[in-house]
Amino acid sequence: MGPGVPQPKVKAQSLHCPNCGGPIELRGFAHSLTAVCAGCLSVLDASSPTLHILQKIQEKNRRKSKLPLGTRGKFGNTTYELTGFQTRGIEADGETYEWGEYVLFNPYKGFLYLTEYNGHWNVVRPIRALPEMIRAARPAAKMNGEVYRHFQHASARTVFVLGEFPWRVKVGETVVTDDYTNPPKLLSSEGTGSEITWSLGEYVTGQQIWQTFGLKDSPPVAYGTYVNQPNPRTGKSSATGKVFRWSVLALMLLAAYLFVTARRETVLNERHHFYPGQTGEQSFVTPEFELKGRTSNVEVKTTTDVENNWMYLNYALINSETGAAYDFGREISYYRDSDGTEGGKNDSIRVPAVPPGKYYLRVEPEGDAKNSPVEYDIIVRRDVPSILFFILGFFALTLPAIASAWSSWRFEYTRWQESDYPKVSTTSSSSSGDDD
Amino acid sequence: MSQPGSNCPNCGAPVSFRFSAAAQTTCPYCNSILVRTDVDLEKVGEVADLPPDASPIQIGTEGIYGNKAFVVVGRIIYDWEQGSWNEWHLAFNDGTSGWMSDAQLEYDVSFLSDPKIHLPAADQVRPGATLKFNNVDYETTVTTTAHYRGVQGELPFKYFDKSDMVFVDLRSRDGRFGTIDYSENPPLLFLGQPVEFDDLKMKNLREFEGWN
Numbered sequence: 001m002g003p004g005v006p007q008p009k010v011k012a013q014s015l016h017c018p019n020c021g022g023p024i025e026l027r028g029f030a031h032s033l034t035a036v037c038a039g040c041l042s043v044l045d046a047s048s049p050t051l052h053i054l055q056k057i058q059e060k061n062r063r064k065s066k067l068p069l070g071t072r073g074k075f076g077n078t079t080y081e082l083t084g085f086q087t088r089g090i091e092a093d094g095e096t097y098e099w100g101e102y103v104l105f106n107p108y109k110g111f112l113y114l115t116e117y118n119g120h121w122n123v124v125r126p127i128r129a130l131p132e133m134i135r136a137a138r139p140a141a142k143m144n145g146e147v148y149r150h151f152q153h154a155s156a157r158t159v160f161v162l163g164e165f166p167w168r169v170k171v172g173e174t175v176v177t178d179d180y181t182n183p184p185k186l187l188s189s190e191g192t193g194s195e196i197t198w199s200l201g202e203y204v205t206g207q208q209i210w211q212t213f214g215l216k217d218s219p220p221v222a223y224g225t226y227v228n229q230p231n232p233r234t235g236k237s238s239a240t241g242k243v244f245r246w247s248v249l250a251l252m253l254l255a256a257y258l259f260v261t262a263r264r265e266t267v268l269n270e271r272h273h274f275y276p277g278q279t280g281e282q283s284f285v286t287p288e289f290e291l292k293g294r295t296s297n298v299e300v301k302t303t304t305d306v307e308n309n310w311m312y313l314n315y316a317l318i319n320s321e322t323g324a325a326y327d328f329g330r331e332i333s334y335y336r337d338s339d340g341t342e343g344g345k346n347d348s349i350r351v352p353a354v355p356p357g358k359y360y361l362r363v364e365p366e367g368d369a370k371n372s373p374v375e376y377d378i379i380v381r382r383d384v385p386s387i388l389f390f391i392l393g394f395f396a397l398t399l400p401a402i403a404s405a406w407s408s409w410r411f412e413y414t415r416w417q418e419s420d421y422p423k424v425s426t427t428s429s430s431s432s433g434d435d436d
Numbered sequence: 437m438s439q440p441g442s443n444c445p446n447c448g449a450p451v452s453f454r455f456s457a458a459a460q461t462t463c464p465y466c467n468s469i470l471v472r473t474d475v476d477l478e479k480v481g482e483v484a485d486l487p488p489d490a491s492p493i494q495i496g497t498e499g500i501y502g503n504k505a506f507v508v509v510g511r512i513i514y515d516w517e518q519g520s521w522n523e524w525h526l527a528f529n530d531g532t533s534g535w536m537s538d539a540q541l542e543y544d545v546s547f548l549s550d551p552k553i554h555l556p557a558a559d560q561v562r563p564g565a566t567l568k569f570n571n572v573d574y575e576t577t578v579t580t581t582a583h584y585r586g587v588q589g590e591l592p593f594k595y596f597d598k599s600d601m602v603f604v605d606l607r608s609r610d611g612r613f614g615t616i617d618y619s620e621n622p623p624l625l626f627l628g629q630p631v632e633f634d635d636l637k638m639k640n641l642r643e644f645e646g647w648n
Contacts (some may be wrong), residue, residue, distance in 0.1 A: 002599055007642055009643045009644065009648075010490050010642055010643070010644045010645065011644070011645045012645055012646065028490075029488075029490030029644065030487070030488040030489055030490035031490050031519075032540065033518070033519055056493050103492055104574065106541075106647075107490065107492055107541075107644040107647050108492045108541070108641070109541065109633050109634075110540060110541025110542055110633075111540065111541065115489065127611075128542070128544075128607070128611050128613065128630040129573055129607070129608075129609065129610060129611030130577070130607040130609055130611075132609055166519075166540050167518060167519075168518065191453055195577075195578050208618075268581075407582070
């Protein structure tokens with residue numbers, strides 16, 4: 001056989017920091033190009049046998065890693081070890097925003113990265129494809145048929161490093177970054193000059209990360225809305241939408257059924273006169289009429305000839321067998337002058353859910369003694385379907401959908417407020433110097 | 437397909453070939469670089485000590501790409517400003533050969549391809565230029581200057597002491613990649629694609645302390 005002298009097992013190198021003598025173990029084997037001494041924060045050239053010191057980080061710049069380096073966890077079927085941690089920051093509106101980045105290593109599968117900002121996490125993989133740029137007022141990037149909207153262009157500065165890195169790191173170094181979002185995914189480019197690398201992040205919760213590494217304490221609470229955090233309403237609103245569509249369909253079927261089968265039967269049509277000044281009993285009862293069919297509504301319509309006049313009618317719909325009564329009062333007034341008109345001559349009311357049976361109306365008209373006489377008709381109809389109830393029903397059904405859409409919009413609003421394209425541009429509120 | 441073996445002219449160790457079209461190999465025992473002649477092997481040099489290496493692939497690693505089985509028979513190690521990478525020479529079971537690059541555990545498989553057009557000179561390539569090969573548009577991304585760090589095993593050409601060499605990387609929208617290799621004139625074109633480690637179903641890999 002040919003050159004087949006098997007190579008020995010690859011061992012992690014145990015070295016010492018040339019500055020403080022502290023132990024340096026290279027967990028990334030020969031892939032680590034930079035290592036940082038956890039004790040004295042010397043940045044070391046891990047590719048040189050003597051661990052040449054490249055830089056010393058001041059102790060005051062130390063940042064705390066939220067995940068313990070050296071811990072292993074499974075992503076998919078692959079176990080990765082946390083080998084490096086860095087903090088990077090951007091300056092915006094005079095403020096510095098810092099986030100953490102973690103290097104994960106598997107000796108066969110290579111490197112994976114985690115990012116964390118305000119308790120929001122992303123699992124980030126380098127990608128090899130070249131996304132297509134869509135240049136517009138609001139640029140976007142397209143990859144695998146998916147569009148990622150440009151979120152932010154920034155200059156990211158390395159603030160702190162710890163552990164090992166498969167590239168040469170340096171505190172103070174700056175790269176240009178661009179983020180493109182399509183929640184829960186985040187496409188990012190990073191580069192200096194002509195060399196641009198692309199990566200694809202996927203949003204995960206701190207809870208998932210803590211579970212992955214088997215950490216006992218609790219992850220930091222996430223606050224704010226992150227660039228590629230999935231909108232919690234997107235999934236729910238589709239469920240809401242489903243319920244909504246089925247409810248509307250059921251409502252329409254019910255309406256259609258009631259409209260087709262409604263009796264719309266006139267059971268009483270009488271003309272009466274009211275003389276306001278007249279003394280004595282003005283109230284009367286109508287002849288008995290029968291309400292047939294299922295329990296349904298009864299429409300009581302009053303048409304009058306009031307003109308610059310008013311009357312009041314106390315109605316009672318009374319079941320002559322059981323004595324059950326439905327009381328209701330109607331005021332009818334109509335005024336007209338050169339400015340226009342007010343009120344109306346006619347009135348209509350529906351008494352809902354009246355069981356079938358024999359009924360009569362007790363009518364008690366009232367009016368000011370000096371009012372003119374009124375001639376009026378009372379028309380009683382059985383089972384008159386009302387479109388209004390269905391319209392009200394429809395609006396009642398849309399309320400959850402409207403609430404959901406609003407909350408979804410609020411979420412996107414806060415997300416994009418942090419971007420280069422805020423939904424509402426904030427004018428600087430420089431009123432702090434005002435006298436009181 | 438193994439060929440009848442010869443002996444290393446330097447140390448006498450048996451040397452055999454797995455890739456019939458190999459032009460040279462290295463002696464696994466004394467690290468002599470051996471070139472095939474019509475009759476035997478001729479020593480043309482010696483491999484310098486190889487840098488510490490943590491690739492999980494080694495000579496003798498077997499795997500499957502497409503529907504073809506391959507065995508790793510040789511490699512070239514390149515150095516550049518951000519470290520080093522390996523180009524593993526793959527001998528397929530149908531007698532063809534290809535390359536698998538392992539740059540910090542990102543793997544690509546590529547094959548020597550006929551560009552069918554005149555390739556631009558290295559100093560005339562601008563990042564972002566588009567070149568079309570086999571009806572696929574490739575965009576030039578980076579130009580890398582690297583140098584030979586060492587060789588091992590069977591290679592399809594004779595080794596000669598190249599120093600600095602220039603590569604131009606190409607990428608397509610769908611993730612295919614290419615490299616123009618300016619170490620020869622006219623330059624060579626390699627076209628290929630990234631591969632997932634698990635998809636290659638490799639055996640006879642190296643082991644890592646604490647990971648097996």
